Amino acid sequence: MKRVHDMPFGATVLADDRIRFRLWAPAAQQVELRLQQGAGTETGLPMQALADGWFELVTAPHQAAPGTRYRYRIDGRLDVPDPASRANPGDVHGHSQVIDAAAFDWQDAAWRGHPWHEAVIYELHTGTFTAEGTFAAAMQRLDYLADLGVTAIELMPVADFPGKRNWGYDGVLLYAPDTSYGTPDELKTLVQAAHARGLMVLLDVVYNHFGPDGNYLHAYAPPFFSQRHHTPWGAAINFDDSGSRTVRDFFIHNALYWLEEYHFDGLRLDAVHAILDDSRPDIIEELAAAVHAGPGRSRKVHLILENDANAARYIGQASIAAQWNDDIHHALHILLTGEQDGYYADYADQPVRHLARCLAEGFAFQGEPSGFREGRLRGETSTHLPPGAFVNFTQTHDQVGNRAYGERLSMLAQPVSLRAALAVVLLAPSPPMLFMGEEFAAATPFQFFCDFQGELALAVTAGRRREFAGFREFADPGAQARIPDPNDPATFERSKLDWASLDQPPHREWLAFYRELLALRRVHVMPRLPGMHGGARFELIGARGLAVRWHLGDGAQLTLLANLGDEAVAGKSGFAGKAFYLSQPDLPELFSAGCMPAWCVAWFIEEASQ
Incomplete structure (x- = not known):
């Protein structure tokens, strides 16, 4: 089976051994296609200027082919990669590469994904998930993830970023998987292998800014950026001003490209509160509608938002399933x-x-x-x-990695309290997400790392340390200086998971606990979720106790009773039904006597009355 997303950008392999190259460069007077013929040798071909700032060239048969490396020369002086490059082996400043998407033979035609109520997500960073840090190496851990009980893996952004190490949020070539992780075909192989094991694959994408190194769009396509809106990263992406139609298409096609050409099951849209758009429908709504009308017609496709503004209005529209x-x-x-x-x-x-x-x-x-x-x-x-x-x-790349030393929650919390928190989150009706390694209380941190050069590297390191100046622990400049340097390769290496620890205590015990909770979720909670609505009730009991009751989709009532404090709580809250999780076996008797012990969690299901 072949999967190719047709788009007006980039290099497209045509059926007659020709390649169509298209670039939107409204500020350019002329554009030349530079085809690499060998080491240090290029052939220049003038591109035809079309309406509305477009330039196009269709090569003669065999003049270029899949694998050919190319770039564009703007007005005879600036060489740039293709912003819609499907691969960029020479990093963000180097040549792009023609990719024939139809050359990959997909074998997962029967895959339709999972309904959202079955989602149990595992967020991972490709470069630190394994020692090798590649798509191919990640594939070797898919059986482990399926056995753990997750149903979806979520890849942190893979779009081409500067250097060899990055969290992914500094991507500048949004269609090209970063070469440090592998080739486009290796990413497709990972997705296909996950589907074969019943795992969805979600991709984190960044549509609120481009990274600070390797973005040439300002030079030849300034309408990509807004004069009206600004973000923490500078000028906002232009989604609502002059020229925004092409910009909107660029990002909508990017979403469809990952979902269609790579068969991803969904996207997580990073920091949509920094996507500034006064038009209606706004870009989030238009993108979601395009996904729903496209790949969402024939299979389960899910969009997840990150939105610090807690804007609830998007959720439930088109293919937008949820929000962090x-x-x-x-x-x-x-x-x-x-x-x-x-x-x-x-x-x-x-x-x-x-x-x-x-x-x-x-x-x-x-x-x-x-x-x-x-x-x-x-x-x-x-x-x-x-x-x-x-x-x-309970953990994400942000909440771990944005700590000064990248400590995981298992390094900060007492085991008894962490177990209670996990029993609450992993068994509650909302889809839970794990951050790679948390399931075995990984002893390795996850720190902030990148691979910038020169003055930018110095500025990022200094800025990282200034971020913590307001914290009591880092008020002293000497303490700030001990914060790991993001550009030091050792910071990246420290963040790689140590899989050899799985068979050692306490890591194997934590892994068993996660597997137990996810198995309970799969049996007792997940099948009852379809058809649920809002309107759950909660009450507080003493200083740290709580009770929450939900009506499940099948009419049953789900009840959580918990005390998340170091002291027992005196108080009563009714419970009914059968317990399917008790942090200690005598909890029903203690609850009936009006006592909630420290750090206790109990879950009950009461069947619907006949």
Whole structure:
């Protein structure tokens, strides 16, 4: 089976041994296609200027072919890669490469994905997931992931970034998998192998900015950037001003390209609060509609948003399935670690209430003022949304890697409290997400790393250390200087998972615990989720106790009783039904006697009355 996404950008292999090259360069007077003929030798071919800033050239038969390396010369002076390059073996400043997408023979024609209620997500960074850091090496761990009980892997961004090491959020060639991870065909092989094991594959994409090194669009396509909006990374992507139609098409085609040509099962859209667009429909809505009308017609395709603004209005539109819920992480993190610096301060007043509200209603902040944001109102009402609209987690790449030393939660919390938090998150109706290695309490950190050069490298290192100046622990410049240098290769190497530790205590015990919880979810919770609506109820019990009750899709009631504190809680909250998880076997008797022991969790299901 062949899968090719047809798009107006980049290099397209035609049926008659010719290649069509197209570039949008509205600020250029002339564009020349430079075909690499051998080491240091190029042939220049003038491209035809078309309307609206487009340049095009269709080569003669055999003048170029799959594998040919090429670039564009702008106005006789600036050589640039193809912004829609399908592969860029020479990194972001080097030649692009013609790829024949039809050459890959797909074998997963029967794959239709999973419905969203079956989602259990495993976020991973390709470069540090294995020692080799490649797509091919990640494929060797797919059986392990299937046995763990996850149903979807989520790759952090793979679009071509500068250098050999990066989290992926500095991508500049959004159609080209980074060469440090492997070839396009190797990424397709990974996706296909995951499907063969019943695993969905989601991809993290960045549509709110380009990275700081290797982005040449300013020079020949300035309408890519807005004069009206600005983001923390500089000028915003232009989605609503003059020239924005082509810019919108560039990103919509990118989403369709990954979903169609690579057969991904969904996309996680990074930081959509930094995608600034005053038009209607806005780019998120238009992109989601295009996905729904395209690959979403014939299989399950899921879009997940990251939105720090807690905007609930997108969820449920077209193919938008859910949104990351940082609120639940922040509340749990305070309960488990006591940390209250930075954005955690917003949750320090009533962390148990914030947690309970997340479990029952989605967001903790639904329009209330945020002290961390200088009193600005944050969020929209989410009580009407079903639990499936929120991806819950105790760890992510952000929440681990944006710590100064990249410590994992298992390095910060006591085991008894961490087990309680996991029993809450992994068995609640919302789709849970794991961050690679957390399931065996990996002893390796996940630190912030990159591979910039020169003044940019120095600026990034200095900026990273300044970020923590407001934290008490790093008020002293000497303490800041000890924060790992993102550009040091050792920072990257330290972040690689140590798979040899799996058979050692306590890692094997943690792995068994995760497997147990996910097996319970698969049997007792997952089949009952279809048809759920919003409207769960919660109550607080004493200082750290809570009860949450949901009506499941089959009419049964799911009840959580938990005490997430170091002291027992005196108080009663009714429960009914059969327990399917008890953190200690005598909990029903203790609850009936009005006692909730420290760090206890119990889950009950009461069947619908006949």
